[in-house]
Amino acid sequence: MKKFIKEPLVHFLLLGFMIFGYYYLNKTDDQSGNVIVIDDAEYDYLLGLWKNQWKRDPNEQEIKAFIDQYLRQEVFYKEALALNLDHNDIIVKRRLSQKMEAVSNDLNAMINPPDEGELRAFYDKNKSLFQFPDSYSFHQVLFTNNESNLQEEMEWTMQEMNDGQGIPKSLQLKLSLPNKWEDRTEADINKAFGGDFASTLDTLPINRWTGPVESGFGQHLVFVSKKDTGRWADFEKIKPYVEKEYEYQTELKTQEQVYRDLLEKYPVIITSKHMPERIKKSYVER
Amino acid sequence: MKNIGMIALFLMVIACNQKQKGESSENNSNQETEKVAYNHNGSVYDIVENPLKEAYFGEQHLHTAASMDAFIAGTRLTPDDAYRFAQGEEVIVNGKPHRINRPLDWAAVTDHAEFLGEAYTLMNEGTPGYDSEAAKAMRNAPDLKTALTVYKKYVLDALAGGDAHPDFWQGYEAVKSQWQVNIEATEKHYTPGKFTTIHAYEWSSAPNTANLHRNVFFRDTNLPDMPFSANEGPSPQELWDWMKTQEANGVKVFCNPHNPNESKGMLFPEVAMNNKPIDETYAKTRQHFERNLEMMQTKGNSEVVPDFWPNDEFADFENAVSLQEYYGRIFEKHNFIRYGLNRGIKYYEDLGINPFKYGFVGGTDSHNGAMSNVEEFNYVGHHGMADQTALDRSRNEQDGEMYNRDMNPGGLTGVWATSNTREAIWDGMHNRESFATSGPRIKVRFFAGNGYKNTYDSYEEMIKDGYSKGVPMGQNYEGTEAPEFLVWAIKDPIAPNLDRIQIIKGWVENGEMKDEVYNVTASENRLKADGTVTPIDAPVNMETGEFNKEKGAPELMAVWKDPDFDPNQNAYYYVRVIQLPTARYSLWDEIRNPDVHYPEDTKRVIQERAWASPIWIEPKN
Numbered sequence: 001m002k003k004f005i006k007e008p009l010v011h012f013l014l015l016g017f018m019i020f021g022y023y024y025l026n027k028t029d030d031q032s033g034n035v036i037v038i039d040d041a042e043y044d045y046l047l048g049l050w051k052n053q054w055k056r057d058p059n060e061q062e063i064k065a066f067i068d069q070y071l072r073q074e075v076f077y078k079e080a081l082a083l084n085l086d087h088n089d090i091i092v093k094r095r096l097s098q099k100m101e102a103v104s105n106d107l108n109a110m111i112n113p114p115d116e117g118e119l120r121a122f123y124d125k126n127k128s129l130f131q132f133p134d135s136y137s138f139h140q141v142l143f144t145n146n147e148s149n150l151q152e153e154m155e156w157t158m159q160e161m162n163d164g165q166g167i168p169k170s171l172q173l174k175l176s177l178p179n180k181w182e183d184r185t186e187a188d189i190n191k192a193f194g195g196d197f198a199s200t201l202d203t204l205p206i207n208r209w210t211g212p213v214e215s216g217f218g219q220h221l222v223f224v225s226k227k228d229t230g231r232w233a234d235f236e237k238i239k240p241y242v243e244k245e246y247e248y249q250t251e252l253k254t255q256e257q258v259y260r261d262l263l264e265k266y267p268v269i270i271t272s273k274h275m276p277e278r279i280k281k282s283y284v285e286r
Numbered sequence: 287m288k289n290i291g292m293i294a295l296f297l298m299v300i301a302c303n304q305k306q307k308g309e310s311s312e313n314n315s316n317q318e319t320e321k322v323a324y325n326h327n328g329s330v331y332d333i334v335e336n337p338l339k340e341a342y343f344g345e346q347h348l349h350t351a352a353s354m355d356a357f358i359a360g361t362r363l364t365p366d367d368a369y370r371f372a373q374g375e376e377v378i379v380n381g382k383p384h385r386i387n388r389p390l391d392w393a394a395v396t397d398h399a400e401f402l403g404e405a406y407t408l409m410n411e412g413t414p415g416y417d418s419e420a421a422k423a424m425r426n427a428p429d430l431k432t433a434l435t436v437y438k439k440y441v442l443d444a445l446a447g448g449d450a451h452p453d454f455w456q457g458y459e460a461v462k463s464q465w466q467v468n469i470e471a472t473e474k475h476y477t478p479g480k481f482t483t484i485h486a487y488e489w490s491s492a493p494n495t496a497n498l499h500r501n502v503f504f505r506d507t508n509l510p511d512m513p514f515s516a517n518e519g520p521s522p523q524e525l526w527d528w529m530k531t532q533e534a535n536g537v538k539v540f541c542n543p544h545n546p547n548e549s550k551g552m553l554f555p556e557v558a559m560n561n562k563p564i565d566e567t568y569a570k571t572r573q574h575f576e577r578n579l580e581m582m583q584t585k586g587n588s589e590v591v592p593d594f595w596p597n598d599e600f601a602d603f604e605n606a607v608s609l610q611e612y613y614g615r616i617f618e619k620h621n622f623i624r625y626g627l628n629r630g631i632k633y634y635e636d637l638g639i640n641p642f643k644y645g646f647v648g649g650t651d652s653h654n655g656a657m658s659n660v661e662e663f664n665y666v667g668h669h670g671m672a673d674q675t676a677l678d679r680s681r682n683e684q685d686g687e688m689y690n691r692d693m694n695p696g697g698l699t700g701v702w703a704t705s706n707t708r709e710a711i712w713d714g715m716h717n718r719e720s721f722a723t724s725g726p727r728i729k730v731r732f733f734a735g736n737g738y739k740n741t742y743d744s745y746e747e748m749i750k751d752g753y754s755k756g757v758p759m760g761q762n763y764e765g766t767e768a769p770e771f772l773v774w775a776i777k778d779p780i781a782p783n784l785d786r787i788q789i790i791k792g793w794v795e796n797g798e799m800k801d802e803v804y805n806v807t808a809s810e811n812r813l814k815a816d817g818t819v820t821p822i823d824a825p826v827n828m829e830t831g832e833f834n835k836e837k838g839a840p841e842l843m844a845v846w847k848d849p850d851f852d853p854n855q856n857a858y859y860y861v862r863v864i865q866l867p868t869a870r871y872s873l874w875d876e877i878r879n880p881d882v883h884y885p886e887d888t889k890r891v892i893q894e895r896a897w898a899s900p901i902w903i904e905p906k907n
Contacts, residue, residue, distance in 0.1 A: 053413045054459050066414065073417065091426050144840050146810075173745040175776050175841045176729065178319075187374065191388050194779025216779025217840045 034082075036074050038067070046070055104258040114246050122246045123235050129245055130233050133185040136201050137226035140179060141171040144218040154212055158221050161209045175217055183228070193217070202229055324478045324707060327507075333479030338749045339702040339719075341729040342711060344392035345372060345658040346486070346699050347501055347544060347583060347649025352464055353488075354401035356653035357408055358424050358437050359670030363655030364409075365395040365471035372657035373481055379654050379666055380674040387661045388727070388780075392482035392701075392711050395468060396501045398490045399515035401441075403460035404452060406467070415454035430671040434685050450517040462512050469509060478707045485509055489525055489541070491516035493559065495613040497548035498522060500576070501649075502529075505538035505712045521559035526571045540716055542647055544580035546623055547588040547606065548615050554626040554642060569633055569641035578715060579623055579644040581722035581897050582697035583651040584668045585609070585688065589897065594619040598803050600788075600864060603892065604724065608689040627900060628792045628799040631856040634904055635794055645718025645760045645899030646860070648697020658698055660725035662892075663831065665695040665871040676875035676882045691888050695871060698723045700896075702731070702758070718760025721861075721898045726778035728896040730787075732861045733772040734763040738845045748774065748843070759861075759899040768851040769903075773806060774843040775863040775896065782866035783838025784809060785893065786819055789846055793857040803862075806846040809839035824866045826891045831869040831877055838866045854905050861898035867891050 038046075050058050050066050058066070086092045114122070123130060141161075143154055157168065167179055181189065190198040194216025204210055204224045212219035235242065270280050319336045349356045350368045363377055371377045374389035397405070407415040408424055415421055420440040427433035440452040465487075472483045485504040492498060500522070502513065514528040529539050546553040557563050581589055586606030594617075595601045610616050619625050623644075630642030650658055652668035659665065667673030672682060673690045682690050700721045701714035714720055721730050731749070735756015742748035752758065752772055756765075763769045777784050786808035792801040805819045812820040824834035848859070873890035875882050884890075 049412050050414065053456065053463070069414075090428075091422070094426075145836075146839065169743055176745045187389070192779065216781075217777070 342391035368655040369475035394484040394486040399513040402464040406464035418454035496550035500541040646722040648722035650696030732759040732898040807844035860900040
């Protein structure tokens with residue numbers, strides 16, 4: 001029974017039936033199909049639309065205008081229906097299928113309100129969605145590739161700095177690049193340095209000058225003081241967001257499932273000889 | 287997908303909160319940044335302030351579905367989507383997921399004011415007019431051909447018949463409603479210190495198809511309840527009148543014109559639109575409200591063209607020459623920025639005030655909602671269904687305007703500012719301490735003063751000297767001695783090295799307007815004594831699109847003196863930085879799509895560049 005209740009298509013059809021039933025019951029005074037009734041509900045609805053746009057009450061002339069517009073639309077609409085103009089009209093088709101899909105979206109909330117356990121399971125299973133971006137704190141100094149004695153200069157400078165010397169003045173803010181970077185995300189670092197600089201940081205040892213590491217500017221010596229990688233946000237802290245993501249992901253799933261199930265209901269026969277074989281096959285074998 | 291960005295943002299907020307406060311600034315003596323508290327809308331943000339200023343890159347010209355022409359062409363991305371794209375989120379551009387290569391520091395949505403009301407109706411089901419025949423046709427156009435027919439039938443024909451609007455326009459309340467939607471999106475995405483948004487729109491006047499468009503920018507949330515469109519006033523003077531009224535209400539506002547190349551001589555005119563000569567009041571008002579010119583965007587680079595500057599060896603760059611085949615927008619010298627700057631200083635000589643005293647910005651003018659999607663290898667067109675595939679770009683025309691293959695991904699704006707906040711970015715543009723690039727994130731600084739050193743031990747020392755002994759780009763040099771121009775540039779970290787830096791001087795001599803290009807420094811000591819530069823051979827690999835990684839310099843710096851400086855001469859000086867060659871999007875399209883072939887005359891390789899805003903000499907007599 002539980003399985004049955006979780007089946008989206010069943011709900012989908014049930015909902016469709018309810019919508020149909022509602023309209024059927026509400027149209028009892030409209031048996032001939034060619035009477036246009038404007039009751040309070042209809043009038044209030046039209047009035048609401050108008051007020052929504054203009055943020056005030058309409059005067060009499062304006063009321064007359066929107067009623068005229070409504071009637072005009074209704075009579076043409078009804079006449080069009082009577083002549084079956086709605087059949088095989090691409091725009092009508094698109095609109096109706098959109099409406100039906102919207103129904104399947106609403107379904108999701110009805111049949112899938114997650115409980116705490118389900119949410120947590122979803123969080124555990126999709127941790128990558130809730131990961132903090134990797135971030136680093138580090139110092140760097142830059143050597144450009146056209147400098148003379150590049151290798152020796154770098155080695156010598158690295159040794160000096162590892163022996164406790166500060167950053168030499170000539171290497172401070174070189175090319176305007178700050179020496180000190182604090183708690184910056186990989187994306188931020190990538191934007192500023194280019195090359196493979198940001199993705200290399202994770203492989204570097206902590207708390208000593210090392211290198212060279214290449215960027216879009218040249219070669220760097222780097223002192224990494226802190227790595228924050230592979231951290232996830234605490235479930236309790238971001239529960240509302242887990243919930244939102246859960247809803248979104250299950251909505252996509254439900255939609256797809258309803259589509260698949262409906263496809264079962266309507267057998268597809270492809271007689272076209274123009275359609276490429278491979279595509280044809282994919283529908284036959286589904 | 288749509289929620290992921292929200293989560294990332296939320297996580298970042300948590301991460302910030304978890305950070306320990308009051309960390310000491312050990313080893314920080316050389317980086318005088320400081321954390322300060324910043325208030326916006328009742329929230330307090332920790333932001334970094336840098337007295338030496340940082341270059342923040344952003345978009346100042348972009349259309350979303352709220353621009354009706356973009357909507358009809360198939361764009362459905364809203365201002366909200368555009369700001370998400372700018373920050374690195376994936377969005378669906380013309381049915382395909384797309385992402386900016388590098389997120390922006392700041393951005394402004396500039397939808398056309400003229401049809402904001404229609405856009406509101408088109409996008410909001412249930413509103414009056416939503417189901418009108420015209421609105422339905424606009425929403426449902428399945429292909430470019432239909433879209434163009436719809437555009438002609440309901441917009442162009444209405445305009446031709448004297449109607450400013452298609453028949454489903456619901457009046458000014460609808461305009462206000464959409465303006466409000468844009469305001470809300472702009473507020474929602476402002477994260478001081480991280481990502482700045484600026485309230486803005488485009489005033490799109492085009493009398494007799496001469497493009498006089500201006501983007502209008504507001505400094506804060508003191509905003510008009512409705513933007514002033516070309517329907518209310520098609521002449522720039524009417525726009526300024528409106529801006530004056532806004533100023534009287536405490537609104538802080540300026541505007542930037544764009545596409546002088548499409549202006550048919552009307553952007554830098556001899557007479558105003560009322561046929562009266564440009565006078566002192568006109569010049570004063572224009573300089574007060576108009577601060578920057580858009581140097582380059584998808585519809586061309588407006589600096590110079592070889593036709594009128596045959597001696598400028600870098601003039602042949604994204605000139606959008608096929609513009610001339612439509613609407614009689616024939617290239618004339620007075621449609622280009624270098625002429626405009628020259629004409630401006632000549633007006634100064636006659637009127638005592640320069641009406642065309644402009645700094646530089648760059649933008650895309652994308653109608654896809656894709657902010658600053660400027661990288662050649664990441665280009666997916668800017669005009670909905672018209673140029674969405676490589677094939678479309680290689681052979682279609684942009685209806686009634688130019689060939690798609692003559693378009694380019696557009697330019698970028700860099701602003702020197704002390705922090706990434708709305709006020710600092712707006713002020714930076716307003717002070718013209720801004721620069722344009724053709725897309726790359728090249729940074730360029732430019733000062734004029736006295737007592738600069740030829741080399742500096744540190745960047746910090748150089749910049750401090752730059753400010754303390756002179757003025758930055760966008761200002762007047764006021765010294766009595768011949769100025770020294772300090773210029774500095776660094777490459778974009780993902781692009782090739784730099785080729786050279788040039789300074790362009792324009793001046794008035796016996797009433798005649800003149801200009802000249804000076805090479806002031808080049809990589810690998812290629813600058814010769816006679817001022818010419820030995821060409822560099824740094825070819826692009828035509829099979830893979832890769833650029834040369836060995837040649838050129840990552841950084842260039844020079845202090846230059848004008849050999850012909852005359853303190854009594856009206857003059858301006860601006861900077862052009864040239865990068866080594868890279869693949870144009872046309873080459874990337876051909877490499878990735880073996881069936882796509884651009885016509886022979888299409889460029890496959892370009893030299894991207896940056897332009898720093900001018901410094902002026904305005905003699906006092």
